[in-house]
Amino acid sequence: MNVVCISASRPGPIRAVLFSLGTVLIFLVTYVYWQPPNIALPSEGNIDDKSLVERQIQFWKALHPLLELHSPACATPRRQGSSGAIGFNAIDGSARPDVISMPVEDMRKMQQAHTTFLEDIRNSSALKSVHNPNTRGLVSTAGGSYLPVFVISLRMLRRTGSTLPVEVFLKGPDEYERSICEGVLPSMDARCIVLSDILGVVDSEVEIAHYQLKIFAILFSSFEDVIWLDADCFPLYKPELLFNSDPFKSRGMITWPDYWASTASPLYYNISSQSVPPMTLRASSETGEIMISKKNHQLTMLLSAYYNYYGPSHYFMLLSQGAPGEGDKETFIQAASAVDEPFYTTSERVAPIGHPKPEGGLSGSAMVQSDPIEDYLLTSHDMWRVRNESVAKAPRAFFIHAHYPKFNPATVFGYSWETTPTVKPDGGDGRAWIVPEGTIKRFGYDVEDYYWKEIEWVSCHLEDKFRSWEGREGICLRVQSYRDNVFNYPESNDLLGIDFEEG
Ligand SMILES: *[C@@H]1O[C@H](CO)[C@@H](O)[C@H](O)[C@H]1NC(C)=O
Ligand SMILES: *[C@@H]1O[C@H](CO)[C@@H](O)[C@H](O)[C@H]1NC(C)=O
Numbered sequence: 349m350n351v352v353c354i355s356a357s358r359p360g361p362i363r364a365v366l367f368s369l370g371t372v373l374i375f376l377v378t379y380v381y382w383q384p385p386n387i388a389l390p391s392e393g394n395i396d397d398k399s400l401v402e403r404q405i406q407f408w409k410a411l412h413p414l415l416e417l418h419s420p421a422c423a424t425p426r427r428q429g430s431s432g433a434i435g436f437n438a439i440d441g442s443a444r445p446d447v448i449s450m451p452v453e454d455m456r457k458m459q460q461a462h463t464t465f466l467e468d469i470r471n472s473s474a475l476k477s478v479h480n481p482n483t484r485g486l487v488s489t490a491g492g493s494y495l496p497v498f499v500i501s502l503r504m505l506r507r508t509g510s511t512l513p514v515e516v517f518l519k520g521p522d523e524y525e526r527s528i529c530e531g532v533l534p535s536m537d538a539r540c541i542v543l544s545d546i547l548g549v550v551d552s553e554v555e556i557a558h559y560q561l562k563i564f565a566i567l568f569s570s571f572e573d574v575i576w577l578d579a580d581c582f583p584l585y586k587p588e589l590l591f592n593s594d595p596f597k598s599r600g601m602i603t604w605p606d607y608w609a610s611t612a613s614p615l616y617y618n619i620s621s622q623s624v625p626p627m628t629l630r631a632s633s634e635t636g637e638i639m640i641s642k643k644n645h646q647l648t649m650l651l652s653a654y655y656n657y658y659g660p661s662h663y664f665m666l667l668s669q670g671a672p673g674e675g676d677k678e679t680f681i682q683a684a685s686a687v688d689e690p691f692y693t694t695s696e697r698v699a700p701i702g703h704p705k706p707e708g709g710l711s712g713s714a715m716v717q718s719d720p721i722e723d724y725l726l727t728s729h730d731m732w733r734v735r736n737e738s739v740a741k742a743p744r745a746f747f748i749h750a751h752y753p754k755f756n757p758a759t760v761f762g763y764s765w766e767t768t769p770t771v772k773p774d775g776g777d778g779r780a781w782i783v784p785e786g787t788i789k790r791f792g793y794d795v796e797d798y799y800w801k802e803i804e805w806v807s808c809h810l811e812d813k814f815r816s817w818e819g820r821e822g823i824c825l826r827v828q829s830y831r832d833n834v835f836n837y838p839e840s841n842d843l844l845g846i847d848f849e850e851g
């Protein structure tokens with residue numbers, strides 16, 4: 349196993365020695381604790397841990413019948429209109445949208461199914477979590493054009509010094525790219541797992557697709573403590589830090605906020621036997637990043653799987669009522685709340701970054717999420733910046749979710765995207781993330797410069813490897829000229845005088 353170490357600053361002689369010592373230590377520690385797979389690389393490309401595969405299949409064979417047995421057993425609820433985009437307001441909550449109607453009889457059926465599903469999973473002895481005890485790792489999913497984006501994010505993870513093992517789930521064998529899964533990822537301590545190898549062992553009429561993959565990837569991952577990151581999301585510091593501190597240590601589950609209010613239907617609270625919370629309680633979730641300890645969140649994950657299984661037909665609509673990004677995003681916190689397992693919802697607002705719009709405002713191509721440790725220090729002292737920003741300085745930035753467009757170097761350039769992240773007003777190459785200055789400062793260092801270094805590495809080393817890049821030419825050259833134009837001639841493309849706060 350290789351540990352990829354990239355020093356961010358030019359080390360002096362003493363630091364160089366310390367750095368090498370550190371590298372040796374990290375190597376020794378990982379060498380001692382890391383269990384090599386007992387079989388050589390798999391021929392059919394799936395995972396190499398036989399007993400894990402067995403456990404995954406047993407688990408799914410136990411869970412699937414319970415999901416089917418407790419189906420909502422009623423028609424898809426009807427939605428008249430949409431809750432729309434209601435910004436989260438922690439002080440003045442608007443009225444909760446109520447745009448879904450269901451016959452009382454259907455609601456009773458759904459409540460009954462929800463209640464009995466919970467009883468059954470509480471009572472089941474066959475549903476034993478598949479994780480290896482006392483393990484931690486990062487889980488993601490990345491098929492097709494997301495795979496290059498994921499590898500870039502993985503390089504950003506390693507750049508922080510993180511040695512967390514990584515499992516990337518692919519929906520089916522058609523998404524499995526041998527050259528990447530076997531030729532590239534192992535050297536970065538990441539491996540591919542094909543979800544259909546597990547889900548395919550039972551016949552099911554419900555297809556698990558797209559955003560429903562997230563909870564199933566977390567459930568089937570081998571790690572006990574999981575940090576989930578979307579393929580287009582990367583950390584600015586080692587995620588290990590977050591596992592070792594509160595709020596993760598005490599709560600075992602952390603989520604991050606979206607811009608929008610949580611707009612679950614009052615009917616959902618009836619179905620899940622909860623009282624309807626005030627709209628000011630918490631924002632909806634932005635689930636590009638989630639942390640969960642599976643050891644003490646078994647019910648949360650299983651109920652979330654239930655909401656996802658019946659998401660497209662029933663629950664996604666009940667949980668969002670048509671709000672932006674309707675999908676799996678609300679299933680995690682709502683499940684944890686319904687089964688009363690502990691969690692922490694990071695309070696600091698998600699912050700957009702991008703270009704200024706000529707007419708004012710911001711054209712956001714990425715979102716910034718905050719360090720939950722610093723956030724928790726504030727909120728546990730009753731300091732709520734979400735109610736009054738003057739009470740304290742903002743926590744440092746911890747994740748960038750570069751979501752629109754994806755920074756896939758085959759497609760990111762030019763005017764194809766409304767946010768045109770690589771284009772300056774004069775049409776030349778320019779930085780993507782220049783405003784708001786206050787948010788950029790919270791990075792602590794010039795993250796965008798490093799991001800493009802990794803985009804270049806992936807473009808130039810793996811240009812002929814990704815299936816989605818087949819037939820495309822000049823990806824590496826284009827990234828090199830972009831980097832030359834933007835980062836190697838700082839006079840013409842400066843950071844606008846931004847001084848980064850100490851990270
Ligand atoms: C689950 O167990 C409880 C007691 O622990 C029992 O009262 C209940 O009937 C059981 N439910 C099911 C569905 O087996
Ligand atoms: C759920 O709705 C039904 C039917 O309107 C009502 O009888 C019941 O009291 C409600 N339950 C809760 C917990 O609000």
Ligand SMILES: *[C@@H]1O[C@H](CO)[C@@H](O)[C@H](O)[C@H]1NC(C)=O
Pocket residue numbers: 736737738739
């Ligand atoms: C916001 O916090 C500042 C600093 O603690 C305080 O001076 C100010 O009165 C607060 N504003 C409101 C509206 O509570």
